Amino acid sequence: MSQQPHIIEPAVPATRCVIWLHGLGADCFDFVPVVEALGLPPNHGIRFVFPQAPTRPVTINGGFPMPCWYDILGMSPARAINQAHMDEAVAMLKGLVADQQAKGIMPDQVILAGFSQGGAVVISTAVLSRLPLAGVMALSTYGPDLDKLLQSTPQTSSLSVFCAHGRGDEVLPISMGREAHDLLLAAGHSTQWHDYPMAHEVCPQEIADIRQWLTARFEL
Structure with a gap:
């Protein structure tokens, strides 16, 4: 994962950060x-x-090559994944949070966001790192082995999680997103669930809801 991230700096000195992971096949x-x-x-x-x-x-x-955070070996049971790739992606994301901390932005001013496969990496990282993050955006995504991760990783702080999914999603059924939300909620995290009349994508109402949640988390 040597390619440098694309970074958008704010008009004023940065005091907060959103690290946003794309989905399979995107950039x-x-x-x-x-x-x-x-x-x-x-x-x-x-x-x-x-x-x-x-x-x-x-x-x-x-076997077609494309941008991916981890290889998906099969659709069942529940998306068999290459765990070594996932571990690599989690380490990368934790490194990016550490980079921001080195630049003066503490984890409690960092939101991790991810769409689809990127969201799976974000959820895993948030749970495994136990960092006091400002929040997590889990968009049209799921939690690979999330039940096991939550059981094996005692949480030191409650995460604020924004979960969004399309009711017509044929790539990742809405049931997979709802299961991740429910597991996080049961583990004591503060979760919001939003679903929309859309497929595996983002819609204007979702963007409006993200804005509301984001500005609340960062007290803008």
């Missing part, structure tokens, strides 16, 4: 338009960091 520019669409206050002070996943063969896509 680090995929969610850049959403930043403008959020319509944040002009002096929001949020640095947006968009990492790029490495390109490698994806088993469920016939």
Whole structure:
């Protein structure tokens, strides 16, 4: 994962950060338009960091190489994944949080966001790192082995999690997103559930809801 993230600096010195992971087959520019669409206050002070996943063969896509955070070996049981790749992605994301801390932005001013496969990495990282994050955005995603992760990793602080999913999602059924939400809620985390009449994508109402949640978490 050597490629540097795409970074959008705010108009004023950064005091907060959102690290946003794209989905399978996309790139680090995929969610850049959403930043403008959020319509944040002009002096929001949020640095947006968009990492790029490495390109490698994806088993469920016939071994065709594409950007992915981890290989997906099969659709069942519940998306069998390459755990070594996931561990690598989690380490990368934890490193990016540490980079922000070195620049003066503490974890409690960092939100981890991810769409689809990127969201799975974000959820795993948030649980495993036990960092006091400002929040987690889990968009059209799921939690691979999340029940086991929560059982084996005692949580030292409650995460604030924004979960969003399309009711017509044929890539990741809404049931998988709801299961992740319910597991996090049962583990004592503060969760919000939002579903929309959309497929595996992002819609305007979701962006409006993200804006509301984001500005509340960062007290803008």
